[in-house]
Structure formats: structure tokens, C-alpha cells
Amino acid sequence: MDTAFSNEDLKFQSEIRDFIKTNYPQELRDSINSKRKLGKELSREDLTAWHKILGKHNGWSAPSWPKQYGGAEFTPTQKYIFEQECAKAECQYIMPFGINMVGPVIYTFGNEEQKAQHLPGILSGEVFWCQGYSEPGSGSDLASLKTSAVKEGDYYIVNGQKTWTTMAQYADWIFCLVRTNPEAEKPQQGISFLLIDMKTPGVTVRPIKLMDGTHEVNETWFDNVKVPIENLIGQENMGWTYAKFLLAHERSGIAGVARSKKAIERIKQIASSEMSYGEPLIQDPAFKAKIAAAELELSALEYTELRTLAKDSAGKGPGPESSLLKIKGTDIQQAVTELAMEAVGYYANPHLGTTLSNEYVGPDYATNLSGTYFNFRKASIYGGSNEIQRNIIAKMVLGL
Amino acid sequence: MNFDYTEEQTLLDNMVTSFVRDNYDWDTRCNIVKSEEGWKEENWKQFAELGLLGVPFDEVYGGLGGKSTDLMIVMEQFGKGLVVEPYLPTVILAGGLISKLGSEEQKNSIIPEIISGNVRCAFAYAEPQSRFDLNDVKTTAVLNGDDYVLNGFKSVVFGAGMASHLIISARTDGDQRSESGISLFIVDTKSDGLTLQNYPTIDEYRASEVIIENLKVSKDNVLGEVNMAYEAIEEIVDISTIAACSEAVGILQVLKDSTTEYCKNRKQFGQSIAKNQVIQHRLVDMMIEYEQAKSILYMAVTADLSNSDERKKAVSAAKARIGKAIKFVGESAIQLHGGMGVVDEYMVSHYFKRATMIGVLFGNTDYHMKRYMTLTQSGISSSDEAISVSVT
Ligand SMILES: Cc1cc2nc3c(=O)[nH]c(=O)nc-3n(C[C@H](O)[C@H](O)[C@H](O)COP(=O)(O)OP(=O)(O)OC[C@H]3O[C@@H](n4cnc5c(N)ncnc54)[C@H](O)[C@@H]3O)c2cc1C
Numbered sequence: 001m002d003t004a005f006s007n008e009d010l011k012f013q014s015e016i017r018d019f020i021k022t023n024y025p026q027e028l029r030d031s032i033n034s035k036r037k038l039g040k041e042l043s044r045e046d047l048t049a050w051h052k053i054l055g056k057h058n059g060w061s062a063p064s065w066p067k068q069y070g071g072a073e074f075t076p077t078q079k080y081i082f083e084q085e086c087a088k089a090e091c092q093y094i095m096p097f098g099i100n101m102v103g104p105v106i107y108t109f110g111n112e113e114q115k116a117q118h119l120p121g122i123l124s125g126e127v128f129w130c131q132g133y134s135e136p137g138s139g140s141d142l143a144s145l146k147t148s149a150v151k152e153g154d155y156y157i158v159n160g161q162k163t164w165t166t167m168a169q170y171a172d173w174i175f176c177l178v179r180t181n182p183e184a185e186k187p188q189q190g191i192s193f194l195l196i197d198m199k200t201p202g203v204t205v206r207p208i209k210l211m212d213g214t215h216e217v218n219e220t221w222f223d224n225v226k227v228p229i230e231n232l233i234g235q236e237n238m239g240w241t242y243a244k245f246l247l248a249h250e251r252s253g254i255a256g257v258a259r260s261k262k263a264i265e266r267i268k269q270i271a272s273s274e275m276s277y278g279e280p281l282i283q284d285p286a287f288k289a290k291i292a293a294a295e296l297e298l299s300a301l302e303y304t305e306l307r308t309l310a311k312d313s314a315g316k317g318p319g320p321e322s323s324l325l326k327i328k329g330t331d332i333q334q335a336v337t338e339l340a341m342e343a344v345g346y347y348a349n350p351h352l353g354t355t356l357s358n359e360y361v362g363p364d365y366a367t368n369l370s371g372t373y374f375n376f377r378k379a380s381i382y383g384g385s386n387e388i389q390r391n392i393i394a395k396m397v398l399g400l
Numbered sequence: 401m402n403f404d405y406t407e408e409q410t411l412l413d414n415m416v417t418s419f420v421r422d423n424y425d426w427d428t429r430c431n432i433v434k435s436e437e438g439w440k441e442e443n444w445k446q447f448a449e450l451g452l453l454g455v456p457f458d459e460v461y462g463g464l465g466g467k468s469t470d471l472m473i474v475m476e477q478f479g480k481g482l483v484v485e486p487y488l489p490t491v492i493l494a495g496g497l498i499s500k501l502g503s504e505e506q507k508n509s510i511i512p513e514i515i516s517g518n519v520r521c522a523f524a525y526a527e528p529q530s531r532f533d534l535n536d537v538k539t540t541a542v543l544n545g546d547d548y549v550l551n552g553f554k555s556v557v558f559g560a561g562m563a564s565h566l567i568i569s570a571r572t573d574g575d576q577r578s579e580s581g582i583s584l585f586i587v588d589t590k591s592d593g594l595t596l597q598n599y600p601t602i603d604e605y606r607a608s609e610v611i612i613e614n615l616k617v618s619k620d621n622v623l624g625e626v627n628m629a630y631e632a633i634e635e636i637v638d639i640s641t642i643a644a645c646s647e648a649v650g651i652l653q654v655l656k657d658s659t660t661e662y663c664k665n666r667k668q669f670g671q672s673i674a675k676n677q678v679i680q681h682r683l684v685d686m687m688i689e690y691e692q693a694k695s696i697l698y699m700a701v702t703a704d705l706s707n708s709d710e711r712k713k714a715v716s717a718a719k720a721r722i723g724k725a726i727k728f729v730g731e732s733a734i735q736l737h738g739g740m741g742v743v744d745e746y747m748v749s750h751y752f753k754r755a756t757m758i759g760v761l762f763g764n765t766d767y768h769m770k771r772y773m774t775l776t777q778s779g780i781s782s783s784d785e786a787i788s789v790s791v792t
């Protein structure tokens with residue numbers, strides 16, 4: 001047991017720190033901050049600018065990818081340090097759909113042409129991906145999905161509807177689970193993994209507003225969409241295997257420990273400015289206790305994540321234990337957004353950034369904190385709900 | 401022991417229920433909250449016609465002489481419909497202050513106008529530094545001849561943009577946090593010296609920042625005795641807190657019932673998701689939280705509110721306990737709806753948001769826990785002492 005950083009790790013840490021300091025654009029920081037404050041959506045440029053910068057630097061946009069595909073291939077410790085430093089500096093996070101999700105599927109199960117066609121754009125951040133798994137009738141029960149793909153000559157003809165498609169409004173490509181064999185014995189056996197160009201005729205994206213008023217998710221419709229058969233990943237009807245591989249990857253990124261740490265730091269700052277009973281809120285025993293509780297939970301999770309990372313360094317990919325990271329990580333994210341909202345008292349009320357509110361009210365740090373709390377209710381639902389994650393642990397880990 | 405409504409209360413309950421049913425279907429409500437004004441004058445006129453605006457006022461001024469149970473009935477049904485018209489700010493908060501402190505002349509001139517629907521009021525008390533402390537007042541009022549001159553800033557004043565009049569708390573004496581030295585002033589919202597920045601709230605109500613610069617208020621428009629307003633403010637905010645709790649209980653009922661329905665109907669893995677025991681238990685716990693919330697509300701409503709110690713204890717107990725129920729029932733409702741829970745176009749998120757913001761209104765759970773503890777644990781009465789001795 002040894003958790004101290006080696007000299008090399010420390011050198012790596014200062015390298016990352018310096019890189020962020022000199023390369024993270026101030027305009028990006030300003031643009032994102034001003035939009036966040038007003039509850040406005042980030043633009044595609046906001047979401048990808050930092051990704052693009054990292055993509056030009058030793059594959060840092062893809063910390064886990066093997067060097068052979070242009071990734072950084074960081075060690076678990078380096079990955080951890082990298083995450084920490086990016087979060088501390090409040091760098092915009094990298095959208096997961098390309099780097100964490102479809103990228104690993106393509107380099108693990110895709111053919112050479114697919115790797116050559118897609119990996120460079122994912123790595124550089126030039127190509128924006130989204131995830132087409134869920135459907136209106138198939139959320140937790142993903143394997144019941146109905147979107148069909150019927151082979152006709154050199155094409156699959158795709159029909160159906162995906163929903164909750166995050167950032168489909170910016171996406172160039174979508175990776176989809178589609179039904180290629182409706183007669184399969186088990187529903188899981190008739191599913192294929194298809195890459196679809198969003199510009200193909202017949203693809204329609206309709207916005208869904210979340211409860212804080214933001215536009216993050218969409219309905220994505222497919223009406224006789226012609227998809228070249230070259231866009232099939234791996235084998236037909238084997239999509240479920242790839243999908244599950246991807247879901248485990250999705251979950252491990254989801255813990256967000258470093259970002260929650262930063263968020264707690266921020267709450268402490270806010271609570272030092274806010275007054276309660278004539279004293280700074282940070283002195284209030286009840287509030288202090290809640291901050292401490294969040295910190296303890298987070299410390300434990302940090303070590304749980306490190307233990308998982310260390311185990312994972314054999315390169316086997318995360319197992320069902322990643323469900324634990326997802327459950328606790330999102331619990332903490334939600335607790336932290338709630339504390340932040342609570343810290344600002346009545347200034348949780350103003351809803352800025354709507355067509356009805358052009359003026360800017362309340363302290364700077366207070367804007368949109370309730371919006372964030374409401375928005376983050378999603379975290380225990382997406383990526384497989386926390387109930388489903390518990391079912392996975394019950395079955396796969398505890399053998400129930 | 402009897403928890404049934406009287407005949408009159410049942411009539412009131414039926415009346416408000418049918419108002420909500422007939423005038424506040426979901427689409428209508430969505431249009432109201434999206435409108436520039438954020439409320440509907442026609443609804444206000446209906447409130448007046450139905451006598452709702454007179455519920456708590458003395459019969460002498462044309463009111464119905466209702467009690468806290470009557471206000472509970474109105475607010476609970478408003479909660480079920482997420483009614484956004486400024487009933488609480490006007491009738492209960494400002495109306496309560498005027499009834500409590502107003503001179504005969506003031507009461508005769510304002511209360512009938514509120515009851516007939518011509519006047520809407522809001523109470524501007526919170527300030528950026530005050531959080532939930534009603535005694536923390538920096539806004540000043542200085543006597544100059546026959547007028548007071550007010551300067552200061554009031555934050556998140558609910559319903560101010562819809563109001564014809566504001567009641568403003570200001571310091572006429574003492575330091576920032578002293579309970580004595582606070583006075584109340586009634587002013588026309590269009591007065592020179594008042595600037596309102598109106599905005600929507602996250603739960604689709606309306607509030608305003610109120611900037612007060614050399615606002616002149618005649619001595620005649622002081623409400624109650626100069627320097628002595630604090631106790632009345634605390635009392636009326638307590639009464640309003642019960643009203644807010646009543647609204648919350650109405651909302652929680654909708655959240656609990658609609659989530660149970662949703663889980664019965666939503667199918668995944670070839671069966672209704674309500675077949676999963678983990679979901680059943682969560683629904684059961686939501687039901688238990690709702691029942692506990694309703695019970696503590698009844699406790700507060702039936703407490704002797706004329707006894708200030710009992711009132712404060714009861715109100716803080718209710719607000720803190722209901723705050724806990726709001727969090728559990730609200731968050732569970734969203735969780736059990738899955739993706740449908742977090743979208744704007746489906747009802748459940750709107751109920752959740754309103755309930756959550758009621759959790760903040762007039763002091764959040766921590767605030768009322770602390771107030772309750774201070775009231776119940778600072779001076780242990782001799783009988784309490786006897787119990788604690790026998791236990792240890
Ligand atoms: C903001 C957001 C972004 C998303 N982004 C994407 C995306 O980019 N791409 C994509 O494909 N999908 C995305 N999703 C979809 C997400 O994966 C689904 O919402 C999720 O899988 C839940 O499905 P559902 O919404 O249909 O809920 P349901 O499956 O209907 O579940 C409703 C409730 O029942 C519970 N439940 C269901 N089955 C069981 C069971 N067997 N045991 C116990 N409890 C159960 C659930 O936990 C939940 O609480 C996103 C969702 C959200 C909210």
C-alpha cells in the first residue's frame with residue numbers, strides 16, 4: 001500500500017498545471033462563465049475548444065486511449081492527476097460521447113477503415129458525437145429497443161425514434177443501437193451497433209427542455225434513413241456486447257470526484273460571504289456539518305475510485321464495480337448542488353436567462369444555483385438509473 | 401377529537417377545488433406563467449367574486465372572519481393547482497400586517513379594497529444580507545418634517561411586480577440586527593424613489609428587487625407604532641409560513657399520487673415498474689412522508705396561535721418537518737419518473753420546483769430547526785426536567 005506520488009508523478013503534475021495555465025484560453029473561461037451565470041446553453045465551440053487544444057498535445061484529449069490510436073495512455077495515477085488539475089482549474093470537461101464511449105468501442109471492435117475514418121476526428125474534437133440508445137419505451141429496459149435497421153443492398157434502412165439524445169443539436173454523428181433481428185430468441189441477441197451521419201436525409205432532431213429551462217437533450221427521429229453497411233461496428237446482432245462494454249466505460253467517468261471537490265470549495269467561499277444569524281453562514285453548525293459530511297463521503301469515494309483505477313490498470317476495462325462509482329458519484333454531485341442552492345437563501349429564486357428576465361440580480365455567485373440543483377436530478381437517472389446500477393451490483397457482484 | 405371540516409369549511413374547500421378544476425387546467429396555467437404579467441387578472445376578479453380575498457379579514461371590513469384552518473384549505477387547493485396569483489403576498493402577508501397593525505382609518509381604506517380585488521400588496525422585508533432574519537434590517541427611514549425618507553434595498557420580494565402597494569420594513573432606530581427600531585411603511589408601488597426590477601423565479605412565480613432611493617412616505621402611512629413592528633412582523637410571517645406549508649402539503653399530495661399512477665402505468669422489462677419492490681417501498685415512504693407532513697400541518701393549524709411561544713414552536717416544527725418531506729417526496733417523484741421527471745413539458749418537475757422553493761420561503765429547514773431548538777431547549781420547563789431526570 002502506497003498512495004504517495006512518485007517524483008515522476010509530481011513532475012507530471014506540474015507539467016499539466018503549466019500546460020493549463022499557458023494554454024487554457026481566457027476567452028473560453030469568460031464565455032462559459034457568463035453563460036453559466038445566466039443559465040444559457042454552451043455553444044458547440046464552448047464545449048469543444050479545450051478538447052481541440054488537448055487534442056493537439058500528445059493525445060491528452062484521450063487520457064485512457066492507447067498510444068497506438070493517438071491517445072495519451074496515462075497510467076491510473078496520471079489519469080487521476082490529470083482529472084484533478086483540470087477540475088481545479090475549472091477547465092470545461094470533455095464531452096464523453098466520442099472520447100469515453102464510441103472511441104473505445106471503435107478501437108476495440110471496429111475494423112481498420114472505421115478506425116482510420118473516425119478516431120482522428122474524435123481525438124481532435126472536430127467531430128461531435130452523440131449517443132442513440134434510449135427510446136421512449138426503452139429506458140432502463142434498453143434491450144427492448146425498437147428502432148429497426150433492415151438491410152437492403154449496401155445499406156441499412158433505419159426507422160424509429162431515439163430520445164434523451166444529449167447534445168444531438170450539435171452532433172455530426174450518432175452511435176445507435178438498432179434492431180436487426182426482431183426474431184431473435186432473446187431481445188439482446190437481435191441488436192446491432194451502427195454509426196450514423198446526422199446529416200443523412202431522414203434524421204430529425206427535436207429539442208426537449210429540461211426543468212431548468214436548458215436545452216441539453218433531444219428526440220432524434222429516423223425516417224427511412226439510408227446507412228451504408230460499412231457503418232456497422234463488429235458483427236451484426238452482436239451490438240449488445242459492445243453496448244455493455246461502452247456502458248461500463250460511461251459509468252466510470254461519471255463519478256466526477258475532482259469536480260465535486262472543486263464545487264465544495266466553491267460552496268465554502270459562498271458560505272463565507274453569506275450571512276446567517278448575523279454571522280457568516282460557514283460558521284453555522286448545521287451547515288458546517290453538512291459540508292463536512294459531503295467531504296467525508298467524497299474522500300471515501302476518491303479512494304474507492306483510486307482502488308478501481310489501480311485494479312483497472314491491467315487494462316481489462318472497468319467491471320460492474322463501476323456501478324458503485326456511478327451511484328456514489330452522482331449522490332455526491334446532487335448533494336453538492338443542493339448545498340450550493342441552500343447557501344444562497346432567497347437568491348435561489350431568481351430565474352435568469354429567460355426571455356422574461358433581462359436584468360441581472362443578486363450576488364454573482366448565486367445565479368442559477370437552483371437551476372443547477374434541479375438540472376442535476378438527471379444524474380441519478382442517466383447512464384443507467386441508480387436503481388438499475390444497484391440491480392447490476394446485486395446480480396453481478398453479490399450474486400443475487 | 402375531530403379532524404373533519406365544518407360544513408362551512410367543506411363549502412370553502414369545494415369552492416376552491418372547483419375553481420382550480422375549472423380555471424386552472426395545466427395548459428391554462430402554462431400560458432399564465434409564460435405571459436408577460438405572470439398572473440391573470442381575471443382569476444383575481446374571480447377570487448373577489450368567490451369571496452376568497454376576504455377569507456382572513458374581520459367581518460367589520462367585509463371579510464369572512466376566517467381562521468387558520470380556512471387559509472389552510474385555500475392554500476392546499478392552490479398548491480394542488482400550482483396557482484400563481486399573489487394570494488399569499490397580498491391577502492395573508494400584507495393583509496395580515498394591515499389587520500394587525502393598521503389604524504382604523506388605514507384598515508377602513510385598504511382592507512375593503514383588497515377584498516374587492518382592487519388592491520394587491522407585497523411585503524418587502526428581506527435584504528441581501530438578512531437571509532431569513534426578519535430583524536436584520538439595514539434599510540433606513542429618517543423623519544424629515546412630516547415625511548419619512550427611506551433608503552435601502554429589498555431583495556426577492558414576491559408579487560411586488562403585480563402589486564399596487566408595498567409594505568416596506570425599515571429601520572427607524574437601533575442597529576442593524578436589533579428587534580426594536582423597525583417600522584413599517586405602506587407605499588404606492590409607483591412612488592418616486594422606488595425602482596422595481598421584476599423577474600421570474602425558478603418555480604415560475606414573480607419576484608422583484610426593490611431599490612429604495614430617497615423615497616418619501618408621509619407619517620400617515622406608517623403602519624402601526626414607530627419602532628415597534630418586529631413582533632407583528634414575526635407573527636404574520638409565522639401565519640404566512642403555515643399558509644406556505646399548506647400549499648406544500650397540497651403539492652406533495654399531487655406528487656405522491658401522480659408518481660404512484662405513473663409507476664403503475666410505466667412498463668419496463670415487460671411489467672409495470674411498480675412491480676419492483678424497491679419502487680413500492682419508495683412510494684410507501686413518499687406516502688408516509690406526506691402523511692407526516694399533513695399531520696404536523698394540522699398540529700400547527702390547531703395550535704393556540706395567539707400564544708406567541710406556542711405559535712413559534714408550532715410553526716417552526718411544521719416548517720422544518722415539512723421541509724424534510726418536500727425534499728424526500730420531491731426528489732423521489734422525479735427519480736421514479738426517470739427521464740420524464742426532469743423535463744419541462746411534463747407536470748411533475750413544476751410541482752417539484754415549487755415545493756422546493758417553498759422549502760426556502762420564510763426560512764429553510766435548518767433555519768426552523770434552529771429556531772425550534774432555541775425555543776424548546778433554552779429554558780427547560782420543570783416538567784421537562786423531571787422527565788429527563790427519570791430517563792437518565
Ligand atoms: C439528462 C439526460 C440525458 C440523457 N442522455 C442520454 C443520451 O445521450 N443518450 C441516451 O441514449 N440516453 C440518454 N439518457 C437516457 C437515460 O439513459 C434514461 O433516462 C435512463 O436509462 C432511464 O430510462 P427512463 O427515463 O425510460 O426511465 P424508466 O426506465 O422508465 O425508469 C423510471 C424509474 O423506474 C426505475 N426502474 C426501472 N426499472 C427498474 C427495475 N427493474 N428495478 C428498479 N427500478 C427500476 C428507474 O430507476 C427510474 O427510477 C439521458 C437521460 C437524461 C435524464
Ligand SMILES: Cc1cc2nc3c(=O)[nH]c(=O)nc-3n(C[C@H](O)[C@H](O)[C@H](O)COP(=O)(O)OP(=O)(O)OC[C@H]3O[C@@H](n4cnc5c(N)ncnc54)[C@H](O)[C@@H]3O)c2cc1C
Pocket residue numbers: 677
Ligand atoms: C423481539 C421480537 C419479538 C417478537 N415477538 C413475536 C411474537 O410475540 N409473536 C410472534 O409470532 N412473532 C414474534 N416475533 C417474530 C417476528 O414476527 C419475526 O421475527 C418477523 O416476522 C420476521 O421473521 P424472521 O425473523 O423469520 O425473519 P425473515 O422473515 O427471515 O426476514 C429476514 C429479513 O428479510 C426481510 N424480508 C423477508 N421477506 C421479505 C419480503 N418479501 N420482502 C422484503 N423483505 C423481506 C425481513 O424484513 C428481514 O429484514 C418477534 C421477533 C422479535 C425479534
